[in-house]
Amino acid sequence: MSILNELNLIADLCGIPVETGRFSGVPPDTYLVITPLIDLFEVHADNTPGYEVQEARLSLFVKGNYTTIKNTIVRTLLGADFTITDRRYIGHEDDTDYHHYAIDVAKSYEFQLEMEE
Numbered sequence: 001m002s003i004l005n006e007l008n009l010i011a012d013l014c015g016i017p018v019e020t021g022r023f024s025g026v027p028p029d030t031y032l033v034i035t036p037l038i039d040l041f042e043v044h045a046d047n048t049p050g051y052e053v054q055e056a057r058l059s060l061f062v063k064g065n066y067t068t069i070k071n072t073i074v075r076t077l078l079g080a081d082f083t084i085t086d087r088r089y090i091g092h093e094d095d096t097d098y099h100h101y102a103i104d105v106a107k108s109y110e111f112q113l114e115m116e117e
Contacts, residue, residue, distance in 0.1 A: 003054035003107055007034050010076050016060075016069065029063040032073075037104070041111070055085065055106040061098040070101055082107050 004020060011018035011032050018032040035057045041049035060070060077084060082105045090100040 001109065003056050003105070003109070004034060004036065006080065006082075006107065007056060007058065007105070010073070010080060014069070014072055014076055016073075023061075027061065030069060031061050033059040033061070035059065042108075049111045051108045052111045053106055053108050055104065058103040058105065059090075060101045060103065062101070063097050063099075066099045066101055070103075073103065077103070077105055 008018055011034075016030055016032050017023075017028055018034060020034045020036070023031055023033055037055040037057055038053075040053040040055075042051070042053050058073065060066060060073065062069060074084065074087070084103060085106050086102070086104040088102055090102050092099050
């Protein structure tokens with residue numbers, strides 16, 4: 001499992017269209033864009049990483065009131081054992097009429113030396 005896989009599942013659970021990097025095509029009134037931020041090896045034993053911490057930003061774009069869906073996403077993330085490292089209102093995009101709200105998250109995953117199939 002990876003942070004991108006889990007965040008896509010959470011977006012599906014919340015009923016929000018989601019894409020990674022940027023939203024292609026005509027975006028709906030509410031959507032998420034996931035931006036991977038960093039992968040870290042913070043836990044080591046015998047010079048071999050046992051876990052990696054993956055971090056990503058969820059950019060929520062909403063036309064209209066964004067607070068209800070923001071709160072739903074935050075509760076769902078916390079319920080799925082994500083660490084929320086930052087939450088902030090980015091601003092209103094006057095040209096598109098979207099409110100932009102960012103949620104930065106992190107989660108640890110067991111590191112596998114073998115490649116997953």
